[in-house]
Amino acid sequence: MNTSLNYAYYPGCSSTGTSIEYDMSSRAVCAALDIKLNDVPDWSCCGSTPAHTVDHSLSSALSARNLNQVASIGMDSCITPCPSCLANLKTATHRMEDEAFRNKVNKLLDKPADTRVSTKSVLQILVEDYGIENIRKKVVRPLKGLVVGAYYGCILNRPAELMQFDDSEHPMAMDNIMEALGATVVPFPLKVECCGASFGIPRKDVVMRLSGKLLDTAHAIGAKALVTACPLCQMNLDMRQNQINHANGSHHNIPIFYFTQLLGLALGLTEKEMGMNKLCVSPRTLLDAMANEETIKEKAA
Amino acid sequence: MPVLEGKELRIVGFLCNWCSYGGADTAGVGRFNQPTDLRIIKVPCSGRIDPLFVVKALMNGADGVLVSGCHPRDCHYAEGNFYARRRLEIMHKFLPILGYEPGRFEYTWVSASEGQRWQQVVTSFTEQIHKLGPAPKIVGPEASDTLSLMQAAL
Amino acid sequence: MKVININSSYNSEFVKEVEEESGQKLNLCYQCGKCTAGCPYTDEYDICVSQIMRLTQAGQKETVLKANSLWLCATCESCTARCPNQIDVARIMDVLRHMARREGYGGTGRVKTFWDSFLSSVKNNGRVFEVGLLVNYISHTGRFWTDIDLGPTMLPKGKIHFKPTEMQGKKEVEKIFMRFKEESAK
């Protein structure tokens, strides 16, 4: 196994607030797997969707500043948990291959953009660099009895030419990880459907409709929980689940995990380390049921 | 008539009859615009092309030479382009020692259906030659006389 | 319904500009509708995305840039991912938004206000300050009840901070915005 995995780590803005448990669990999981993370020093916002709706050079400049910060610590390989940050950083690198565009971006920056840095998601390096089989070997507390669906969101794998990871219509990375962790994975048909993204504040109705459909589908296929890899998706499905129930007259009570949380749990890390208490829809019952299953098995043994 | 001063350079193409000449026709039928520098000499097969034709063209003042045949395995004569590939590659690597830039001569494969590829090849080869500029010329007062003698003797 | 004269209403400059800025060739679109078929926001759109494509192709600048749809696209990329002609439709939507901003269209939508609040938060703090962003958004829209219901759940979870995280390079970020403003003014 490659023990020398070493990356620059870009947490993204939501890690300081609404997706703090994603950040916590990502860091803890990497530490547990001997994957070294080097925080990008003094990182700033990538600009997210709003920046590229204003201008592509502005968006790329905001990303490029961070790519330069990565290069400043002598690294060229950066990872981030957040698909939106990922898309922005990757798009910037890709577009700046064009000289005219790069010059335009450089005009906005203090120092010219370093285009050597490549960015991947935490999910991608876990699957491709660390390897699912190696993860499987590290499982100490299998997720027995957990029936889970994997929801990837719209931009983790799209467009395929840019993201270069997994299948853009039918991604399997998280399904495979969950399977390796011992969970029962039910195929989620709307893996890459949009949840409503950042419209939660300005157009809550849209999120209610789109995320509501996702929850309805999860319920219909018998998933007791969903795993995600995206702070926006998780926030829409978890934090707004009550609002959705209210708006749609539904009664969902589906915990929405970050995949890193369940991964950490299976690796033997504590619920607290995984920030399980930060989830709005309480996973308590599910987690207890799992623990129960474990004890039954131990007793049987 | 010489090339159009300042506008064109002298580019000679040797194309096999079955694939590339047809590919150039297909490009024409599709009205795929191309630079006008290239003049095509049709030969039955890329295997017919003696690499010395390439040198001869350059020494006679061509600025670029392009050879195109059927894709490997698709030769109408089964093996011609396989021989051509070896022989042309040798000459391709040899020309720089004589003082011709490596990009003056290229060889490639274009099938009869690949009109668009042909357009792409011609366009980028012509650009490449224009980037290199005119090839070094062997000048001498005897030049034009020699040529007429040559043609008369053939 | 409006009857239009297809040649006199055709704005060739507009078509050229969209093609240049997006790097996409509009004539590749053959109106199969697959973008619309996959677009999760069609429900909210006033003009569906395939018709945005058609109107753009037809040089109908005014109609396109006025469309509400531009401000409801979340760049989920499903149009781009599935276009049989490999047109980056999402990028075209982006470019149309840029043009709409430049030309002063669509300034009233809540989504745009939210995006603007987001960016001003980044400009001021270097990173997004979620509470600040919300406050800014509310002050611009007067929608005081926005997500007020989430407060009681979120507060105890330590996810809400009333101060932005400090970063040293926030001036650098601000400069990016300033320079962008200068460059755009040119």
Add this chain to the structure above:
Amino acid sequence: MKIGVFVCHCGSNIEATVDTAAVAAAAREFPGVVFATDTMYTCSEPGQDEIVDAIKEHNLGGVVVASCTPRMHEQTFRRTVERAGLNKYLFEMANIREHVSWIGKDREANTNKSVDLVRMATEKLLRNRALHPKKFTINKRVLIIGGGVAGIQAALDCADGGLEVVMVEKTSTIGGKMAKLDKTFPTVDCSSCILGPRMVDVAQHPNITLYAYSEIEEIKGYVGNFEIKVKKKATYVDWKNCTGCGICMEKCPSKKATDTFNEEIGKTTAINIPFPQAIPKKAKIDPAFCTMLKKGKCGICAKVCPSGCIDYEMKDEFITEKVGAIVTATGFDLFDWTVYGEYGGGRYPDVITSLQYERMLSASGPTGGHIKRPSDGKEPKNVVFIQCVGSRDKSVGRPYCTGFCCMYTAKQAILTKDHLPQSQSYVFYMDIRATGKLYDEFTRRAMEEYDTNYIRGRVSMIYPKGDKLLVRGADTLMGTQVEVDADLVVLAVGAESSAGASELAEKLRISYDSYGFYMEGHPKLKPVETNTAGVYLAGACQGPKDIPSSVGQGSAAAAKVLGLFSKDQLESDPQVSIVDIKRCIGCGKCIQTCPFGAIKEIDFRGMVKADVIETICQGCGICTSTCPQGAVQLQHATDNQILSEVNALCQF
């Protein structure tokens, strides 16, 4: 040599961007040119007459025509000069249309370039010699590759015309795709009722030898005299004695074999006859599923076979056949639609292909003609048809229109209503291509009489919702997204070139396009010829085709073969290599590199020399570029001819 130059306007095709009069004027200054003019349509009758007159009037020894590509009209003009008494090789063409006027609009540059090309042609012509063909005898047998409807038609027409026919079919029965169809459009008549008798004709025709379950291993030779090596794949059943009784199939315990004939809708037995009307109706064993062949245990079929024809030791067999012409009718395959992840990528059992649906509709199919959902065997109520799956889609590398899906989809929608009157069909389409006799009327009937709901737009996504499939598409005419709850989704999967098409093309030495479809000699004027003499095309191997077109092309190919064989001898192309015996030093390098074995060693006054066998030489010229001293020269493309062209272009 006195040369006449004719610069063609080609209407405005050339004249619009080339000053043909200026080209003719420039040509008058070239060495040897005594006459030059520009003409409106050189290939027309008056145009050709002008050439004939000029040859006579100016006593011309050679003619240059600057016009279209020689691939278009070289033969035409060669006949013209022959008419005026010149040898047809004392003619050259300058291609100023495809290579000049059609690829650029700069009139000055084009005119200039045309002058160069004409100069080149005249310089070459000055060095042309009269060439005379040799005659050789031919083998009047024809090979048909592929036993689909196009191949069957070609075979029967050739055989009825008195030719001996060898047919080679890859699978164990002829019939091709058509045999799998339930009904045909636009008549909705039973496919096997019209094809079946013709299949029987093939089996019974005294002039036809059929090799089923066989493939082409090697092709040697040239027009008139091909030598074909056929691989008869091991069937493990002695076909001489097999009566097709089917007892082996009944008793075979291995019932999980892939049923390719039924498009894997069901399973078949390891020993099987693909369908009751198969020709030849003989059993073969699929070694991947036969327990006896895999593990050496079982042997039931051998025990039950009443004629004792099971032979587990059977090996592939190779047979050599000599023929004079070849008709390629290798058909098409279906596009592998599972690349469409958004349609489930093959994960949803109730999303099937149109050909699978066809097998389902067929009374002799695995469901006995009942439409049943593969997932639960229930009859569907809402059936959604999606067109252009793997057609007109650049993103999957299939930008072309398959051409017949619109029609079969309409047919399947009609049949669906016939089978299940309570059902409702929906068709997602982009355009309806119904350009054949009674075709548009047929699609209209699907809508008007059978209430098929046609929705104009592509489908973006299919996903399961309960026990139904949710089909999310667009209705671009309404301008919105639409969803349909479907019980069954049928994909109108497009056609692609058949597997192995390019490998076969390499053996045949014919060209194919980037999709693997074979190139015809000329898109309009030589639709069944190839650029390799003696090799003809029939059916969908040349491009997707429906049944009438395939049959038409099969007959056309047969007519071409019959025409070729109407002479007892063929003329060889005199553009062959000849050895200058004085200059040859007998090093044998030409013999070593000739791909055709057309050069042999001879003894000339005690010295070793090379000699070209003219009827075998194909005129590639590899020998000429191999011989260091140029002792072997390819006629009509000699070193001096090519050098004169180089000198004409590159004048220091």
Add this chain to the structure above:
Amino acid sequence: MKFQKELKDSIRKALPELDVVIGWCGSFDPLHATPHFIRREEDIDKLEIGPLSVHNLATYLPGLRSKKVGIVVKGCDSRSVIELLQEKLIDRENVTIFGFPCTGVVDQAKIKKALGHVGNVQSCDISDKSVVVVVGDQAHSLKLSEMLADKCHSCRYPDAIISDYFVGDKIGDAVPAKADYEALETFEKLSIPERFGYWLKELDRCIRCYACRNACPLCVCRDHCAAESRDPHWLSQENNVRDKLMFQVIHAYHLAGRCTECGECQRACPVDIPVLMLKQQMNKEIRDIFKYEAGVDPEATPPLLSFKMEEENITEKDW
């Protein structure tokens, strides 16, 4: 030389069966040797081998094809013999090969350069280390190693690879003192336009005597050489650099995959044009692309007369 007698004995033994044996003997002055055609027993005594045996005698073989010929070869010469055998330009049964271990031959051009004008040479003594030339009563002692031909420094085949009689002890695998193609590598430091200028300047003094071709053991076309032919008419007979250079390219290309770098072309050039370099360039490419070396295996197929469906070392241009 120590095995000279042994060699003479071998020739004496074989001569009755042969029409002629070709070796070397003294020439017009003590500094030069010349090819020696032994037809009668008494001719044998004049045979001399040593560092002056510079000529590649294989050049004579194709012209004597119908005769029974013996030939004395150095290691490098033997490669030419192999090449001629491989190309079926001579017949093995008609050729008797006498090999000896060669320790190098002198480059007359280097001696000439070291001595300045070489007038009447009175004597020339060559030992293991030195060449002592007496000219005009003055003795010049030159280091042998510095006088050896360039090819000897990079020689990997000092012993004849193929022989019927081998005299003396084989040297075995020699480790070349210098890498191949040093001259070429130096030349490659010139810019592309400089190279073009270089060849024009060098070829300008060519007198079209074709000594280079006549000395080449593999120029077997002789009277039918493309240089003087009108069909095909590759070259004019004019005095211009273009045709002179073109001929050198023709020569180099016609030798691609065949040339054993015996250096006879360059040695024979009366105006010292470095024509070997062009052939070396071809050879270098042949070696790099096809991993092939001419003149070591009579059964091999030269690379330009064969092909592979997939060429490992040819990367084609990507448009």
